[in-house]
Amino acid sequence: MKNLFAIIGLALLVASCSQPAADQKSGSADSTAQKIERGKYIVTIAGCNDCHSPKMMTDKGPVPDPARLLSGHPENMPLEPYDTSTAKGWMLFNMNLTAMHGPWGTSFTANLTPDTATGLGSWTEQQFFTAIRKGWYKGIEGGRMLLPPMPWQGFAEMTDEDLRSVFAYLKSLPPVKNAVPAAIPPGQ
Numbered sequence: 001m002k003n004l005f006a007i008i009g010l011a012l013l014v015a016s017c018s019q020p021a022a023d024q025k026s027g028s029a030d031s032t033a034q035k036i037e038r039g040k041y042i043v044t045i046a047g048c049n050d051c052h053s054p055k056m057m058t059d060k061g062p063v064p065d066p067a068r069l070l071s072g073h074p075e076n077m078p079l080e081p082y083d084t085s086t087a088k089g090w091m092l093f094n095m096n097l098t099a100m101h102g103p104w105g106t107s108f109t110a111n112l113t114p115d116t117a118t119g120l121g122s123w124t125e126q127q128f129f130t131a132i133r134k135g136w137y138k139g140i141e142g143g144r145m146l147l148p149p150m151p152w153q154g155f156a157e158m159t160d161e162d163l164r165s166v167f168a169y170l171k172s173l174p175p176v177k178n179a180v181p182a183a184i185p186p187g188q
């Protein structure tokens, strides 16, 4: 019986060792594509589009606009006025789910496409890790912290591999030029 377990164990070990080798053989082009595919999957299930993609109205309700995927709060979208006395003690989302108001002021979701001037085009993977793992705006340590409702504290738990995949996917998106407005401090 002991021998049988040893043989099964050995067989599993051989199988698991031979798998990465098979992946490597398929070449780096394929593994980049796989990374991007996994990144897309994570971004989709983690709900990044809910906040970072402008929406378009369909007969099934609002959906992320494929032409502006993950490009953040549209630069030319005005903020609707709101009743400050009703808003007291509440957090508000605009109808696009790209601008949010609360005790931190008003925040606007960032452009995560690889546009160099307005998105993540010039970001290094290290900056992305610093933003998601430690919550620093632009991934620059010692700058300012990311504002709510960016749920980085939860995303910080992603494995290195998953974070790398998410970054690879974001870098693979068509760049969208959209200069997201600066956050508005409380009381302004």
Ligand code: HEC
Binding pocket: 042, 043, 046, 047, 048, 049, 050, 051, 052, 100, 107, 108, 109, 110, 112, 128, 131, 132, 136, 137, 138, 139, 145, 146, 147, 148, 149, 150, 151, 155, 166, 183
């Ligand atoms: C509930 C809404 C929400 C969700 C969901 C969300 N974000 Fe954000 N995110 C924001 C907001 C708002 C900001 C801007 C915060 C600020 O200005 O400090 C932001 C900022 C960021 C930044 C920093 C950009 C910069 O210029 O510093 C990155 C990177 C980011 N989000 C990535 C993601 C990724 C990746 C996901 C999904 C895994 C995601 N976000 C999901 C709301 C959200």
